[in-house]
Amino acid sequence: MALATATASASTAQPVPQSLHFDDTVVHVKRGTQGVVLDIKNLDLFYGASQALYGVNLTVEQGMVTALIGPSGCGKSTLLRCINRMNDLVDNIKITGSLSLHGENIYARGADVIALRKRMGMVFQKPNPFPMSIFENVVYPLRIDGVRDKNILQETCERALKGSALWNEVKDRLDQNALGMSGGQQQRLCIARAIAADPEVLLMDEPCSALDPIATAKVEELIHQLSGTYTIVIVTHNMQQAARVSDNTAFMYLGRLIEYGDTEVIFQNPLAQRTQDYVTGRFG
Amino acid sequence: MEIAAAVASGAVAQNARTYHRVTDLRARGEPFTWVLGGALCLGIVMIVGFLLLVLWNGFLTFVPRPVAVVTTTAGKVSAGEVARTDTFRPAPDALAKLAPDAQEKIKKAEGFAGRTLYRIGNFDLYSEDFRWIDDNEIKSTEYPKNIVYVERQEWGPFIGTVKAITLDGKPAEGTDFSAPAVASAYSEALARGKRVREIERDEIGNVNHEVERARLAVRKAELKSGRDSQAYKDAAAHFEQLSVDSRGEYERLTAEVQRLRSINDKFTVTFAEIGGREKTVPMVNIVRAYMPNDLSFAQKVGVYFSRWGEFLISEPREANTEGGVFPAIFGTLAMTLLMVIAVAPFGVMTALYLREYAKQGRLVAFVRISVNNLAGVPSIVYGVFGLGFFAYVIGGSIDQLFYPERLPNPTFGTGGLLWASLTLALLTVPVVIVATEEALAAVPRSMREGSLACGASKWQTIRNIVMPRALPGVMTGIILAMARGAGEVAPLMLVGVVKLAPELPIDGHFPYVHLERSFMHLGFHIFDVGFQSRNSEAGKPMVFVTTVLLITLVAVMNAAAIIIRNRLKRRFVGSQF
Ligand SMILES: Nc1ncnc2c1ncn2[C@@H]1O[C@H](COP(=O)(O)OP(=O)(O)OP(=O)(O)O)[C@@H](O)[C@H]1O
Numbered sequence: 001m002a003l004a005t006a007t008a009s010a011s012t013a014q015p016v017p018q019s020l021h022f023d024d025t026v027v028h029v030k031r032g033t034q035g036v037v038l039d040i041k042n043l044d045l046f047y048g049a050s051q052a053l054y055g056v057n058l059t060v061e062q063g064m065v066t067a068l069i070g071p072s073g074c075g076k077s078t079l080l081r082c083i084n085r086m087n088d089l090v091d092n093i094k095i096t097g098s099l100s101l102h103g104e105n106i107y108a109r110g111a112d113v114i115a116l117r118k119r120m121g122m123v124f125q126k127p128n129p130f131p132m133s134i135f136e137n138v139v140y141p142l143r144i145d146g147v148r149d150k151n152i153l154q155e156t157c158e159r160a161l162k163g164s165a166l167w168n169e170v171k172d173r174l175d176q177n178a179l180g181m182s183g184g185q186q187q188r189l190c191i192a193r194a195i196a197a198d199p200e201v202l203l204m205d206e207p208c209s210a211l212d213p214i215a216t217a218k219v220e221e222l223i224h225q226l227s228g229t230y231t232i233v234i235v236t237h238n239m240q241q242a243a244r245v246s247d248n249t250a251f252m253y254l255g256r257l258i259e260y261g262d263t264e265v266i267f268q269n270p271l272a273q274r275t276q277d278y279v280t281g282r283f284g
Numbered sequence: 285m286e287i288a289a290a291v292a293s294g295a296v297a298q299n300a301r302t303y304h305r306v307t308d309l310r311a312r313g314e315p316f317t318w319v320l321g322g323a324l325c326l327g328i329v330m331i332v333g334f335l336l337l338v339l340w341n342g343f344l345t346f347v348p349r350p351v352a353v354v355t356t357t358a359g360k361v362s363a364g365e366v367a368r369t370d371t372f373r374p375a376p377d378a379l380a381k382l383a384p385d386a387q388e389k390i391k392k393a394e395g396f397a398g399r400t401l402y403r404i405g406n407f408d409l410y411s412e413d414f415r416w417i418d419d420n421e422i423k424s425t426e427y428p429k430n431i432v433y434v435e436r437q438e439w440g441p442f443i444g445t446v447k448a449i450t451l452d453g454k455p456a457e458g459t460d461f462s463a464p465a466v467a468s469a470y471s472e473a474l475a476r477g478k479r480v481r482e483i484e485r486d487e488i489g490n491v492n493h494e495v496e497r498a499r500l501a502v503r504k505a506e507l508k509s510g511r512d513s514q515a516y517k518d519a520a521a522h523f524e525q526l527s528v529d530s531r532g533e534y535e536r537l538t539a540e541v542q543r544l545r546s547i548n549d550k551f552t553v554t555f556a557e558i559g560g561r562e563k564t565v566p567m568v569n570i571v572r573a574y575m576p577n578d579l580s581f582a583q584k585v586g587v588y589f590s591r592w593g594e595f596l597i598s599e600p601r602e603a604n605t606e607g608g609v610f611p612a613i614f615g616t617l618a619m620t621l622l623m624v625i626a627v628a629p630f631g632v633m634t635a636l637y638l639r640e641y642a643k644q645g646r647l648v649a650f651v652r653i654s655v656n657n658l659a660g661v662p663s664i665v666y667g668v669f670g671l672g673f674f675a676y677v678i679g680g681s682i683d684q685l686f687y688p689e690r691l692p693n694p695t696f697g698t699g700g701l702l703w704a705s706l707t708l709a710l711l712t713v714p715v716v717i718v719a720t721e722e723a724l725a726a727v728p729r730s731m732r733e734g735s736l737a738c739g740a741s742k743w744q745t746i747r748n749i750v751m752p753r754a755l756p757g758v759m760t761g762i763i764l765a766m767a768r769g770a771g772e773v774a775p776l777m778l779v780g781v782v783k784l785a786p787e788l789p790i791d792g793h794f795p796y797v798h799l800e801r802s803f804m805h806l807g808f809h810i811f812d813v814g815f816q817s818r819n820s821e822a823g824k825p826m827v828f829v830t831t832v833l834l835i836t837l838v839a840v841m842n843a844a845a846i847i848i849r850n851r852l853k854r855r856f857v858g859s860q861f
């Protein structure tokens with residue numbers, strides 16, 4: 001019910017975000033024009049007996065960049081990994097609540113996890129290239145779909161590597177082993193791999209933590225380019241980066257979503273005290 | 285505030301700590317390093333010592349040794365190579381019979397006397413190959429240059445002198461072995477001998493094989509459609525025809541063999557042993573003859589390598605104590621490779637299921653413990669199982685189904701190469717499973733997640749990411765399995781290894797590869813030559829040589845596998861920086 005109100009009020013008064021409370025979360029989302037992609041409702045998550053997420057409610061707008069910020073260990077990665085069901089691999093995990101992609105519950109019984117993951121790309125906190133050539137790494141998502149056409153593969157590879165600002169460095173050694181690259185290069189390779197198959201949603205877990213400022217700028221530029229067409233959820237510890245690239249920002253603390261809304265508001269004039277403390281660096 | 289307090293307390297602690305100029309020895313852990321280093325040294329000394337012993341004996345076996353002619357005080361003359369020396373305590377009555385100065389010497393040595401074992405050869409004349417001679421009884425030792433050492437096809441070596449050479453029934457001039465006429469007659473005789481073996485083994489073998497096939501076809505037709513059927517009559521007629529035809533062929537071949545043999549009988553060498561008794565040996569039976577006391581260095585090297593060559597490429601003779609071990613090398617290699625072919629996919633699949641698919645719980649833990657325990661079951665138990673299950677149950681069923689005409693002679697229903705390989709595969713599968721599981725567990729989770737996040741299924745992830753990455757670890761398991769399997773003997777004795785199997789598992793008869801055949805194995809060969817032969821003293825050097833060969837073979841196979849593994853490692857594991 002509260003969500004409906006939020007949507008209504010946001011569409012009437014676009015520029016001035018309104019604050020709304022449901023549960024404890026302060027919400028003042030900047031609405032896009034293309035509707036909601038992801039709708040997370042009352043998400044609780046337990047690693048064995050310890051709870052990592054407490055009743056998270058979050059809607060991700062299509063075509064917009066959503067940043068997840070918060071102190072280390074607050075559950076950002078956990079939340080992100082719920083979106084493409086990466087947490088399924090963890091033993092003894094319990095997830096309650098619902099998470100729907102275009103209105104379709106992805107945790108429903110019989111949901112096709114593989115099809116779901118094909119619609120999403122993911123960049124992990126630590127680079128995880130595969131033990132193959134650079135080329136094969138980038139086109140891996142296409143390979144597993146059975147794409148054989150050399151031209152398509154090569155085009156995809158080039159486009160994805162250019163997108164992740166890696167093309168110039170590796171264009172002459174695409175057949176070399178990806179494990180021989182530097183950490184930062186590996187991370188950009190993983191970004192290339194994530195965008196190679198044109199995912200609808202791109203999930204990025206601190207993609208720039210291993211990158212130098214130039215590569216970081218390139219990735220941010222990439223995020224700018226992609227926003228509008230793709231929906232991006234990005235976890236970052238870098239406040240400036242969150243402020244630069246995102247439309248909406250969610251601030252999490254100890255497994256709870258404290259404040260979620262327009263990035264400008266979060267960073268300049270947050271409504272919750274904790275957010276205020278965090279973005280001004282008074283704790284964390 | 286808090287930080288300041290912490291720093292302050294740290295400063296206090298620093299002051300409270302006493303400093304030594306030199307770090308205490310115990311604190312540095314030096315003594316533990318010494319203990320560890322000592323343990324390592326002990327291990328290395330044992331292994332290196334063992335290897336040196338084997339290599340030293342193995343590589344010296346084929347060196348031609350001088351032949352000593354020993355005359356004892358009693359006037360007995362013997363000629364032989366020194367095999368080894370020994371000290372012993374002579375019995376009192378024997379001691380009493382010795383010369384006084386010899387008695388004195390023994391007394392000085394606290395009752396011990398020396399003796400030497402000579403390889404005197406000439407088993408056909410002496411009924412013994414070796415003779416102990418007490419050092420005290422020796423009057424003189426000489427090394428006459430005209431002594432020859434002859435290695436023969438039968439009866440082992442002959443040591444003596446050349447008395448006469450007969451070429452084509454006529455006595456030849458002189459007794460020089462290297463005279464051109466003798467040398468060419470010798471090589472012709474060898475060629476004839478080879479031809480005789482060819483005819484006996486291959487050509488008569490082929491004839492017999494054909495007839496046997498026809499006979500089996502008759503039996504098959506009888507079993508399938510009865511004695512009154514047309515098929516049976518046709519087969520029987522064919523068999524009759526073939527028997528008649530082959531008889532002619534057979535007679536022709538045996539006549540040829542007779543002819544060649546009778547020619548070869550006219551080319552002989554007559555030797556005399558040191559005591560003067562003569563022995564006439566057909567040239568064709570002489571494998572190698574040389575004058576041990578009159579060899580130049582180059583000639584010694586020549587004899588040495590020609591012996592190695594014979595050892596590696598020819599078949600054994602003289603109850604395996606002489607000749608080569610080629611069938612055993614072949615059998616060992618074939619069995620090990622077949623074992624790897626069987627054990628690798630089986631072990632890897634098991635490990636994949638256990639690690640990747642099975643729900644990790646009590647049942648899987650139990651299975652895992654059981655698998656590990658399997659590695660501790662005595663290998664002979666596997667042999668018994670292999671014989672009972674593979675040979676009798678599976679092999680017996682195969683015989684019933686596919687080879688009923690050959691019964692009661694078993695085809696697969698007895699030990700053979702295939703069953704031996706499978707038995708060893710069973711024996712070594714725990715090693716592969718454990719190593720593979722460990723390798724799978726070591727594949728970083730982030731890699732699997734990366735693949736799954738791209739939308740790969742579990743199987744695609746395993747095939748494309750996990751398996752390549754785990755492959756070096758799997759190879760380690762296979763290497764260990766191979767090393768264990770190649771050196772295993774006990775179970776093989778039950779499932780197909782035999783003392784002598786002149787027929788290799790690969791030959792020119794359809795279907796060319798005969799996995800049901802029994803085979804020879806280097807490990808068993810060592811056991812057989814060393815402990816089962818008529819003359820274990822003569823077999824002893826062969827034990828060392830065969831051991832050297834087996835160790836080399838295992839080392840080569842392992843080295844090959846390790847090279848492959850390192851290639852894979854460089855490709856799939858790489859550095860992460
Ligand atoms: N596999 C797991 N099993 C048990 N607990 C886990 C697991 N993964 C994460 N946690 C716990 O869940 C909480 C949230 O972890 P998460 O990785 O989501 O933090 P984060 O916000 O991404 O932190 P960072 O910024 O350091 O990456 C932490 O307390 C962590 O200890």
Ligand SMILES: [Mg+2]
Nearest residue numbers: 076077125205
């Ligand atoms: Mg994280």
